[in-house]
Amino acid sequence: VPAAYSLVTVNGRDYRRPSRPTVVMTIDGCQPAYLDDAMARGLMPRLSAMLAGEGAYHLGRGVMPSLTNPNNVSIVTGTSPAVHGIAGNHFRAPDGSEVQLTDPAHLRAPTILAEMQRVGVRVLAVTAKEKLRRLLADGDVPAISAEYAHEQGLPGLGIDDVPAVVGRPNPKIYDWDASHYAMEIGLAVHQHLLQRDGQGLELLYVSTTDFVQHKEAPGEPMADRFYRRFDEMIGAYLDAGFVLGFTADHGMSAKQEADGSPRVIYLEDVLDGLGIREYHVVLPITDPYVLHHGALGSFAWVYLPAADRERARAAFAALDGVEEVYPREEAAVIFEHPADRIGDLSVGSDARTALGKAQAKHDLSNVESGLRSHGGRHEQIVPIVVSHRLSARYAAWHEAGAQSRDLFDFVLNGVAQ
Amino acid sequence: VPAAYSLVTVNGRDYRRPSRPTVVMTIDGCQPAYLDDAMARGLMPRLSAMLAGEGAYHLGRGVMPSLTNPNNVSIVTGTSPAVHGIAGNHFRAPDGSEVQLTDPAHLRAPTILAEMQRVGVRVLAVTAKEKLRRLLADGDVPAISAEYAHEQGLPGLGIDDVPAVVGRPNPKIYDWDASHYAMEIGLAVHQHLLQRDGQGLELLYVSTTDFVQHKEAPGEPMADRFYRRFDEMIGAYLDAGFVLGFTADHGMSAKQEADGSPRVIYLEDVLDGLGIREYHVVLPITDPYVLHHGALGSFAWVYLPAADRERARAAFAALDGVEEVYPREEAAVIFEHPADRIGDLSVGSDARTALGKAQAKHDLSNVESGLRSHGGRHEQIVPIVVSHRLSARYAAWHEAGAQSRDLFDFVLNGVAQ
Numbered sequence: 071v072p073a074a075y076s077l078v079t080v081n082g083r084d085y086r087r088p089s090r091p092t093v094v095m096t097i098d099g100c101q102p103a104y105l106d107d108a109m110a111r112g113l114m115p116r117l118s119a120m121l122a123g124e125g126a127y128h129l130g131r132g133v134m135p136s137l138t139n140p141n142n143v144s145i146v147t148g149t150s151p152a153v154h155g156i157a158g159n160h161f162r163a164p165d166g167s168e169v170q171l172t173d174p175a176h177l178r179a180p181t182i183l184a185e186m187q188r189v190g191v192r193v194l195a196v197t198a199k200e201k202l203r204r205l206l207a208d209g210d211v212p213a214i215s216a217e218y219a220h221e222q223g224l225p226g227l228g229i230d231d232v233p234a235v236v237g238r239p240n241p242k243i244y245d246w247d248a249s250h251y252a253m254e255i256g257l258a259v260h261q262h263l264l265q266r267d268g269q270g271l272e273l274l275y276v277s278t279t280d281f282v283q284h285k286e287a288p289g290e291p292m293a294d295r296f297y298r299r300f301d302e303m304i305g306a307y308l309d310a311g312f313v314l315g316f317t318a319d320h321g322m323s324a325k326q327e328a329d330g331s332p333r334v335i336y337l338e339d340v341l342d343g344l345g346i347r348e349y350h351v352v353l354p355i356t357d358p359y360v361l362h363h364g365a366l367g368s369f370a371w372v373y374l375p376a377a378d379r380e381r382a383r384a385a386f387a388a389l390d391g392v393e394e395v396y397p398r399e400e401a402a403v404i405f406e407h408p409a410d411r412i413g414d415l416s417v418g419s420d421a422r423t424a425l426g427k428a429q430a431k432h433d434l435s436n437v438e439s440g441l442r443s444h445g446g447r448h449e450q451i452v453p454i455v456v457s458h459r460l461s462a463r464y465a466a467w468h469e470a471g472a473q474s475r476d477l478f479d480f481v482l483n484g485v486a487q
Numbered sequence: 488v489p490a491a492y493s494l495v496t497v498n499g500r501d502y503r504r505p506s507r508p509t510v511v512m513t514i515d516g517c518q519p520a521y522l523d524d525a526m527a528r529g530l531m532p533r534l535s536a537m538l539a540g541e542g543a544y545h546l547g548r549g550v551m552p553s554l555t556n557p558n559n560v561s562i563v564t565g566t567s568p569a570v571h572g573i574a575g576n577h578f579r580a581p582d583g584s585e586v587q588l589t590d591p592a593h594l595r596a597p598t599i600l601a602e603m604q605r606v607g608v609r610v611l612a613v614t615a616k617e618k619l620r621r622l623l624a625d626g627d628v629p630a631i632s633a634e635y636a637h638e639q640g641l642p643g644l645g646i647d648d649v650p651a652v653v654g655r656p657n658p659k660i661y662d663w664d665a666s667h668y669a670m671e672i673g674l675a676v677h678q679h680l681l682q683r684d685g686q687g688l689e690l691l692y693v694s695t696t697d698f699v700q701h702k703e704a705p706g707e708p709m710a711d712r713f714y715r716r717f718d719e720m721i722g723a724y725l726d727a728g729f730v731l732g733f734t735a736d737h738g739m740s741a742k743q744e745a746d747g748s749p750r751v752i753y754l755e756d757v758l759d760g761l762g763i764r765e766y767h768v769v770l771p772i773t774d775p776y777v778l779h780h781g782a783l784g785s786f787a788w789v790y791l792p793a794a795d796r797e798r799a800r801a802a803f804a805a806l807d808g809v810e811e812v813y814p815r816e817e818a819a820v821i822f823e824h825p826a827d828r829i830g831d832l833s834v835g836s837d838a839r840t841a842l843g844k845a846q847a848k849h850d851l852s853n854v855e856s857g858l859r860s861h862g863g864r865h866e867q868i869v870p871i872v873v874s875h876r877l878s879a880r881y882a883a884w885h886e887a888g889a890q891s892r893d894l895f896d897f898v899l900n901g902v903a904q
Contacts, residue, residue, distance in 0.1 A: 081883075082880045082883060082884055129816075129820045130820065131820060131821065149887070150887060150888065152887045152888050153883075153887045387807065387808075387810075387837055388807040390804065390805040391804075393804075393810045393811050394810050394811065394864060395837075396865075400865065400868060402888075403546045403547065403548060403868045403888055404548065404864060404867065404868065406887070406888050420804055420812075447811060447821060448813075448817065450821065451817060451820045451821065463499045466498075466499060466570075467499055470566070470567060470569045470570045470823070471567065471569050471819075471820055471823050
């Protein structure tokens with residue numbers, strides 16, 4: 071068996087070692103409408119040409135809740151939150167405290183990157199936001215964030231000064247091009263290694279930030295700038311000989327009243343109205359980047375005494391804007407969630423509605439310009455794009471609706487390597 | 488390669504040819520609570536012993552809507568309605584008429600049974616209800632229903648009089664043991680062939696009817712009789728040397744008001760109230776067996792002019808009892824449905840609520856004793872049970888939450904054959 075075709079098994083799936091440089095990108099908050107709109111207006115000529123050629127773009131599904139950490143981890147492990155353990159950006163720890171799910175100690179499954187690295191494949195993970203970096207670095211994967219690229223070297227690859235390799239300093243995390251900088255790092259490190267060692271990266275993962283998508287709908291100026299520059303980066307990767315696959319961690323919906331103000335159901339206020347005194351509402355969208363969404367998304371966990379659960383469930387379910395409400399055991403099966411890390415109730419809201427704790431606990435000044443957020447079913451729909459011709463089996467699977475967590479399978483096993 | 492290990496590819500998956508007689512059963516309406524309750528009270532000693540030994544039982548998911556035809560076809564094809572085309576028991580044909588999805592001309596993918604038969608594996612499909620027989624027979628698979636066993640022979644297997652082989656006449660379709668008769672047919676035909684030819688069945692599919700589950704909750708007398716007899720049949724199959732897997736096509740929930748009367752939202756009445764004049768509500772649960780549920784389930788398709796869709800969507804979504812509402816394109820991705828066979832809107836209701844057309848169009852006298860039905864997310868949770876030890880990879884997959892359409896994969900590839 072030639073080395074290129076030897077298989078690496080990760081979480082029950084076999085992946086071929088890449089024989090060509092291969093990159094998987096997760097474009098944070100890339101609602102398919104951004105691509106459709108930008109291509110329709112000719113802003114993405116490289117993507118359009120790729121799709122007119124061997125490439126393919128179909129819609130697929132991410133995991134629930136439609137949030138960054140659960141989806142990035144599902145993509146890099148090729149499995150579900152029930153297996154890898156990351157069902158939110160944030161969760162309630164067994165001691166009752168709220169904790170960011172950023173520590174790899176919470177990971178219950180190895181990543182494809184880690185297992186490839188273990189058998190000698192040259193891998194790299196680049197993320198725009200620091201919050202994901204430690205999870206992606208699990209298993210000694212070289213990993214760097216655009217946010218802290220000025221402080222973090224890549225000692226595993228013998229690179230100290232990453233901005234010097236890129237050729238420009240890293241932007242700030244709320245700059246429009248923080249995401250593109252993450253893409254630039256990946257390509258620049260590849261080319262640097264190629265020149266230095268005669269061997270570039272073999273498998274690269276790039277994850278971006280959705281500040282732009284939270285702030286602007288398809289067709290608005292900063293969104294246009296984002297997708298134009300993304301298209302240039304797609305072209306640069308293809309020109310460098312990469313097999314490329316990209317998806318989104320989640321879509322993005324305007325969660326607003328007709329007057330443009332945020333449309334939010336405050337679950338603690340509902341529970342107070344029922345006279346329920348003991349409860350804990352956890353918003354798994356919570357992360358350090360509150361300028362995006364004010365911690366208001368379309369998914370919530372509610373912890374409360376068994377005696378109050380059915381009453382709370384019925385009250386939530388009756389609200390206009392709330393869609394599904396499940397007790398823990400149902401939610402674990404329906405969403406493929408780890409039962410020990412979710413609430414007594416899981417609550418999902420519709421495309422137009424966000425869920426909050428209590429009105430007094432959210433600073434809406436950050437989202438005055440219009441709340442755009444995600445977390446629910448409606449933002450579970452994501453683009454799944456592959457640059458090269460898929461085998462017949464994979465092409466049929468792609469067309470019939472794959473999941474974003476199948477993307478490494480597509481680029482490593484579905485494309486003739 | 489020994490014949491037993493040669494692979495048969497069906498809809499993108501490879502299946503090993505069975506080397507031991509193998510049966511997959513779909514127990515119609517088998518909400519997991521029926522098994523849990525019956526085992527807790529000692530009514531299912533053979534199942535309990537199997538699970539205490541090599542067997543395993545975990546919860547998993549069927550496809551949406553949680554109805555008989557979409558799920559049986561997903562199980563026997565190993566794929567989704569987007570691929571096989573059967574998204575309801577019933578649908579709206581391109582000419583606008585409502586049509587039962589029972590004609591194999593509607594199938595867009597071959598079944599595992601048909602592909603196995605094509606390479607010489609001895610297969611049989613048995614169903615309690617005639618409505619499924621033609622779909623299961625697609626590709627020249629010998630197929631028979633308990634309902635019409637007195638009229639249908641199995642000429643492909645050289646058997647004219649099936650009740651004579653079973654040793655008793657077939658019950659009526661609304662008898663409590665119509666399902667067990669389907670199980671009896673499978674085993675009796677196997678033993679008859681073994682005796683006559685020295686070669687029994689190699690791969691058998693048995694699908695039952697949920698009349699009992701529609702009528703009685705776990706622990707009620709007819710339900711107890713059903714599960715006791717099912718347990719005897721599990722034992723009989725194991726004693727005959729079968730590898731056995733079973734699942735359900737869907738669960739079952741009481742859709743009732745506090746006073747026991749049916750809890751139904753009539754979608755046409757809602758549309759009338761909005762002043763929308765042109766619409767077509769299709770209930771995909773509709774089938775010839777109206778005594779079960781009066782065509783009242785938790786899923787509906789609504790066809791209406793584009794100009795009225797958003798207004799109707801918002802009105803449905805605001806109703807207490809309605810959960811998800813999706814436009815066609817979203818529904819196709821989220822539910823893995825064929826976009827050309829579903830409504831402009833897909834509507835799902837909660838565990839306690841059914842959806843109807845107009846009040847005047849449903850005969851509630853059939854469900855006066857209490858409406859128990861299915862079709863929504865809450866009835867998507869099904870047991871997935873395998874009789875023999877699974878390989879480590881399959882055991883992990885089983886535990887983390889598989890789908891019922893993976894069951895042939897489990898018994899053929901996951902069990903050491």
